[in-house]
Amino acid sequence: MNLSQRAYIRISAALPAAFSFRTDLLFPRLGLPELGPFNGQLKRQEIIRELLAATSFDEIVETGSFRGTTTRFLSDVSGLPVHSAEIADRFYRYAAVKCRGLPGVRLYHADSRKMLHILSKRPGNPALLFYLDAHWQEDVPRYQELEIIRARWRRAVVMIDDFRVPGDPGYQFTSYHGTPLDVNYLPELPGWKAFYPKSDSADETGAKRGCVVLASPELAPAVAALSSLRTGELTRQSIANG
Numbered sequence: 001m002n003l004s005q006r007a008y009i010r011i012s013a014a015l016p017a018a019f020s021f022r023t024d025l026l027f028p029r030l031g032l033p034e035l036g037p038f039n040g041q042l043k044r045q046e047i048i049r050e051l052l053a054a055t056s057f058d059e060i061v062e063t064g065s066f067r068g069t070t071t072r073f074l075s076d077v078s079g080l081p082v083h084s085a086e087i088a089d090r091f092y093r094y095a096a097v098k099c100r101g102l103p104g105v106r107l108y109h110a111d112s113r114k115m116l117h118i119l120s121k122r123p124g125n126p127a128l129l130f131y132l133d134a135h136w137q138e139d140v141p142r143y144q145e146l147e148i149i150r151a152r153w154r155r156a157v158v159m160i161d162d163f164r165v166p167g168d169p170g171y172q173f174t175s176y177h178g179t180p181l182d183v184n185y186l187p188e189l190p191g192w193k194a195f196y197p198k199s200d201s202a203d204e205t206g207a208k209r210g211c212v213v214l215a216s217p218e219l220a221p222a223v224a225a226l227s228s229l230r231t232g233e234l235t236r237q238s239i240a241n242g
């Protein structure tokens with residue numbers, strides 16, 4: 001990051017969100033880097049395309065819209081309704097501009113858990129694809145997001161960004177309050193299966209962030225058949241060893 005980018009980030013953070021999102025739109029290269037959908041990762045985008053082709057999802061749910069880049073992509077590649085929650089006023093406003101004119105996209109200026117609660121109250125047994133990517137705040141919603149999903153949706157596939165990929169240290173991952181984001185971080189998910197990218201991190205593009213794909217018992221067989229994913233372990237013990 002060069003000097004002008006650092007200065008822009010510091011100065012714009014002091015501005016009201018109603019103003020800073022406009023300067024972000026005016027000077028897209030100056031602020032936080034914009035890598036493209038799914039951190040600019042083409043292999044990851046392939047996983048999404050495969051998931052969409054293999055399963056008849058009814059809707060997609062993203063947590064953490066940021067600039068709306070992945071939100072747009074998900075709408076474009078799927079043609080499905082996309083729900084996305086963003087807690088920060090500045091990013092919500094930005095994403096709203098970027099997703100303007102996409103009739104299938106519904107943005108929530110809300111905590112992701114609140115959006116999930118709203119969605120969970122609707123009747124029916126839809127198949128949902130979740131992309132969990134809300135963080136950067138002290139209060140990380142990941143664990144509770146998964147609890148809400150597990151309790152409500154029987155037909156669910158969940159991709160979690162920034163996840164540790166066992167056996168491939170080239171994939172970057174995050175830690176929350178000193179705890180790495182891996183299977184040890186997850187709530188109990190009885191009967192669910194875990195999958196990791198089959199591609200080596202060396203063949204991935206963009207930020208090379210790791211991910212896990214979790215599938216509910218009903219959808220796991222379809223996900224297991226995908227060529228872009230390999231089966232992983234969901235038990236805490238085995239990951240601690242691996």
Ligand SMILES: C[S@@+](CC[C@H](N)C(=O)[O-])C[C@H]1O[C@@H](n2cnc3c(N)ncnc32)[C@H](O)[C@@H]1O
Pocket residue numbers: 037038039062063064065066067068069070071085086087088091110111112113133134135136137139140141
């Ligand atoms: C890594 S960025 C999301 C990137 C985006 N999904 C993409 O692919 O371009 C994380 C975003 O999550 C937002 N966020 C953090 N905590 C949140 C919460 N509890 N609910 C909703 N959004 C949250 C942050 O403000 C930030 O914009």
